Amino acid sequence: MSIPYSADLYQAVLPGGMVTFMQLFETYYGSGIAQQVTGVQITVTPAGSGTPLLGPTGTGVTSGDGMTFSYQWFPPVGTPPGDCLVTWSATGQNGTVTYTQAVTVAAPPSPTPAPGVYATAVQYQAETGDEYTPVSRVQIALRRASETIDRNMIGAAYTVDADQMPTDPGVIDVFMRATCAQAEFDLALNDPAHVKSQFTSTNVGGVSLTRAAGAQMQIFPPLAPRAAQILHTVGALPGAPLLGW
Numbered sequence: 001m002s003i004p005y006s007a008d009l010y011q012a013v014l015p016g017g018m019v020t021f022m023q024l025f026e027t028y029y030g031s032g033i034a035q036q037v038t039g040v041q042i043t044v045t046p047a048g049s050g051t052p053l054l055g056p057t058g059t060g061v062t063s064g065d066g067m068t069f070s071y072q073w074f075p076p077v078g079t080p081p082g083d084c085l086v087t088w089s090a091t092g093q094n095g096t097v098t099y100t101q102a103v104t105v106a107a108p109p110s111p112t113p114a115p116g117v118y119a120t121a122v123q124y125q126a127e128t129g130d131e132y133t134p135v136s137r138v139q140i141a142l143r144r145a146s147e148t149i150d151r152n153m154i155g156a157a158y159t160v161d162a163d164q165m166p167t168d169p170g171v172i173d174v175f176m177r178a179t180c181a182q183a184e185f186d187l188a189l190n191d192p193a194h195v196k197s198q199f200t201s202t203n204v205g206g207v208s209l210t211r212a213a214g215a216q217m218q219i220f221p222p223l224a225p226r227a228a229q230i231l232h233t234v235g236a237l238p239g240a241p242l243l244g245w
Helices: 121-128 135-150 169-189 227-234
Strands: 005-013 018-023 038-046 054-057 068-073 082-092 095-105 201-204 209-211
Touching: 005 018, 018 082, 018 095, 038 068, 121 135, 121 169, 135 169, 135 227, 169 227
Parallel strands: 005 095
Antiparallel strands: 018 068, 038 054, 038 082, 082 095, 201 209
């Protein structure tokens, strides 16, 4: 019995990272009834390619009951980014059973910020310890956080390059830390369109929230407390104790 079944699972992994695949082998597709299988193998193949990145192999495939199997894949650092097909195959009571899943090898985050963005996803993770938020969301948050930092830095004087990025190592570090703090705040606030602040209260799932008067009807996104602390301490905000910008 061959079941070319897609489990509709989507996962992503960075080169040099790890992703876990799991599969339940059923008596027939959609039955929900598990069956004992043997000879389980897994293959990972790039989309549009006939050359597997992994397998077919049974080495590393584990199971506690002979029906549900798992495999941890560690794509090497040099693995090219792109979509891949994960194929599970085994021998069941009525012959060959095959399942497929999808996985995306994501492009590694840039080690340096893009023009106009003061921190990378890697720097954000190191600064905040947040390794759970998807990198795609972090990158968007960093771009918006950089815009918030720019608005609050109007009037500050510092040397920039052709892309209007700071060149002094100390200034670069301050901008990076403040941007990471702002992105963390924005992600926790969960108001990317800056709409929630236009309302005095909200009710979601039976939970009522009322905003303080100072947080209502703001024209611009608020500056994160920790970002403000970082910029204030080095003298980048009005009333700061230090000068040198």
